[in-house]
Structure formats: C-alpha cells, structure tokens
Amino acid sequence: MHSILKIFNGKIITPYRIIANGTIVVSEGKIREVKEGNIEVPDALEIDTAGKYIAPGFIDIHIHGGGGHDFMDGNADAFLKIAETHAQYGTTSMVPTTLTSEKEDLFQTLASYEQAKKQNSKGAKLLGMHLEGPYFALNQRGAQDPRYIRNPDPNEYKDVLARSSSILRWSAAPELPGAIEFGKYIRSKGILAAVAHTDAIYEDVLEAFENGYSLATHLYSAMNGVTRRNAFRYAGTVEAAFLIDEMDVEIIADGVHLPAPLLKLVYKIKGPGRTALITDAMRAAGMPPGDSILGPLKNGLKVIVEDGVAKLPDRTSFAGSVATADRLVRNMINLAGVPLPEAIQMITSTPARIMGVEKNKGSLLPGKDADIVIFDDQITIDTTIVNGNIVYSRELAAV
Incomplete structure (x- = not known):
C-alpha cells in the first residue's frame, strides 16, 4: 500500500462536469486533489487509466x-x-x-x-x-x-x-x-x-x-x-x-x-x-x-x-x-x-x-473518501479502490 496514489489520463466524472484529461491524487485514504491535466506527484503509485472513465465508487x-x-x-x-x-x-x-x-x-x-x-x-x-x-x-x-x-x-x-x-x-x-x-x-x-x-x-x-x-x-x-x-x-x-x-x-x-x-x-x-x-x-x-x-x-x-x-x-x-x-x-x-x-x-x-453518508462518499471531491472505480465505455470495471486501497484490478485478476 502506497501513502500517495495518482490516477491520471482519464475522464473524471465529478458532480459538475466530466474532466476530459484529469488527475486524482489520493493521500491517506482521502481524495487530495482533482485537477485537469497530468500533474506531477512525487513518490506516488501511478495508475494510467489510458483514457478510461474515473467515477465515484x-x-x-x-x-x-x-x-x-x-x-x-x-x-x-x-x-x-x-x-x-x-x-x-x-x-x-x-x-x-x-x-x-x-x-x-x-x-x-x-x-x-x-x-x-x-x-x-x-x-x-x-x-x-x-x-x-x-x-x-x-x-x-x-x-x-x-x-x-x-x-x-x-x-x-x-x-x-x-x-x-x-x-x-x-x-x-x-x-x-x-x-x-x-x-x-x-x-x-x-x-x-x-x-x-x-x-x-x-x-x-x-x-x-x-x-x-x-x-x-x-x-x-x-x-x-x-x-x-x-x-x-x-x-x-x-x-x-x-x-x-x-x-x-x-x-x-x-x-x-x-x-x-x-x-x-x-x-x-x-x-x-x-x-x-x-x-x-x-x-x-x-x-x-x-x-x-x-x-x-x-x-x-x-x-x-x-x-x-x-x-x-x-x-x-x-x-x-x-x-x-x-x-x-x-x-x-x-x-x-x-x-x-x-x-x-x-x-x-x-x-x-x-443513507446519510454524502459528507464522505458519493462524489469525487477533495476531502472525501477515496472510493473510486475505473471503467471503459462498456462499463467494464478495470479497477476498484476503497479508502485509497486497490481492492480489485482486472489486470491482476487476469494473471
């Protein structure tokens, strides 16, 4: 488990818009940043989504x-x-x-x-x-x-x-x-x-x-x-x-x-x-x-x-x-x-x-729990992240 996670090169679904080429930075189980572009995050574990969607879990x-x-x-x-x-x-x-x-x-x-x-x-x-x-x-x-x-x-x-x-x-x-x-x-x-x-x-x-x-x-x-x-x-x-x-x-x-x-x-x-x-x-x-x-x-x-x-x-x-x-x-x-x-x-x-948990869950905003899912145009799940931890990876599951 890495203390910092960077998820980039994806279409981020926020409550307000879809960020076409965005990056999410996760630290200590929480979303730290949601930004457009590929930003530098030293010492982070990186996930290149290759253009897939990044959504709330x-x-x-x-x-x-x-x-x-x-x-x-x-x-x-x-x-x-x-x-x-x-x-x-x-x-x-x-x-x-x-x-x-x-x-x-x-x-x-x-x-x-x-x-x-x-x-x-x-x-x-x-x-x-x-x-x-x-x-x-x-x-x-x-x-x-x-x-x-x-x-x-x-x-x-x-x-x-x-x-x-x-x-x-x-x-x-x-x-x-x-x-x-x-x-x-x-x-x-x-x-x-x-x-x-x-x-x-x-x-x-x-x-x-x-x-x-x-x-x-x-x-x-x-x-x-x-x-x-x-x-x-x-x-x-x-x-x-x-x-x-x-x-x-x-x-x-x-x-x-x-x-x-x-x-x-x-x-x-x-x-x-x-x-x-x-x-x-x-x-x-x-x-x-x-x-x-x-x-x-x-x-x-x-x-x-x-x-x-x-x-x-x-x-x-x-x-x-x-x-x-x-x-x-x-x-x-x-x-x-x-x-x-x-x-x-x-x-x-x-x-x-x-369910009354909207303060911490349900959207990709800074400060919320890093519950994130990555999927393609067919809604085929690529990666599931809970509290900043990768709990499912399609790539690893196929090995």
Missing part, C-alpha cells in the same frame, strides 16, 4: 449476497466474501440486507455483521444493516418466508434495536396496524424507514411519509399500483411514490425486474436525484447460471438462475436478482437512454444522500 444500499454467499448464512466470512465479490463490479460501499426470518437468525446475522466489520479491508465497505421485514403484507411477500411475516410489535423491534447499533434502515408495509408508530420510533433512533412489500394505497403512503417513511423499497416489486375497492379506483404505492416529490425510490435496474419502459418512466418522473440503483442481489450474483438458494443455506428457498434472474423452480415467478452494479449502470444507459453522468449519480451521490 458505486454504493449499493440493498443487497443480500453474491459469490455463492448470503448475509443470512450466519457467519462473518459470508459478509467478507460478498463484499469482495461485488468489489469486482465497482461496488465500494454496501448496506447488507436481511430476509424475513426467525428472531434468533436475525440476531446471529447482526452479530456476524459486527464481526465482519472489524475485518472489512479487502472488498466493498460495509456501511450498516438493512432489515427487510418481517412487517409485511402477506400477499405482497414475494420470496419472503410467510412463516415469519407479522405486524409490527413494539416489544420486538425495540428489543432488536437495543441489541444492535448497526441498523441503518428498516423496510415495512405502512398500512399494517402499528406501522406508523414503528416508523416514528425508528426515525427517532436515526434509522431510515422505507415502504416495502405493501398493499398500501396513496393515502396510506402519504400518512407514512408524513411520519418518517422517506424511501420506496425496490419500486414496482412487491407493491401495488392502481387498485379497486368496491368499484372505486385508488392510487397505489407506486403512484404515491411518483406523486410525493420528496420521496426517494430505489429500483432493481437489471432489465428483468423492470423492463426498459418502466426504467424510462421512473427516470422521467423521479429523476436521478431521487432514484437509487440497487442490485437486490442474492448469493448467485457473480456466479454461473443454474441451481441456487435464496436466503440461508440451512433453510433457504431453492431457485434456478437463468435469463439473468433467479426464478422459482416452476418458473412461475422471479425469486431474486443476480445483478451487479456495473450491469445497473449499463442498463440505465442502454435501455433507458440515461446520460452516463446521471446514471452514475443514481448509484453514487443519490444513494449516499439517502
């Missing part, structure tokens, strides 16, 4: 696994291997996400996170945990285990939060009895409340937003759109997320969960400043197609991976994403027609703001 705020591992496997090694796997695809920060489970399995996962964070040096940075469930609408459960789905219980969620200080966000269905109180409580603890796996209509979501729910979890997936009740039409969760201008959304931009027209629609209505790209990846991300397991190895759901997505064995439904961050960016450009800088914004500065 990708931030994945909703991810379950990769490389054959799942965060619910119940051990620190799974966290570390997933972080290393996704670093190969440009991810420099991630928010590990749980599945609905038995309480003891949740506590084991939180304990494993604490262990892994102490050893987290070779892959993407672990920012904190995202609890997805168990407070969901049963008929919008998706691949979540129905045995553990229930209404919010103050004794339960207060106990969970008393045991762990690593929870950054918690997703729930806001129409459930007790869900508004739940949202208020977790926001009082500085935890992001998100709408997910829900049958809520516009009025439910608006009340939830007014009481702290500020993000729609994997928009369109496991939530209703326009619905009918006693012959009357009601706007659903999807429409509510569009109508509430200040509500953020995240989307699985794998091109399968959301096809091109829906990617275009989300971009048109919410824009890059309110839309975060997420992988929502399961253990099969970064692995060959074939049989896999969604959730923990000991009692997870058997799935088959084909056509770039995980499906139930009978192929009646999707069962999870196998996306990687580079694929999300590529799809927003190629399928949705989004300009490169805005596609990058959706996986860097926007998720950084949503």
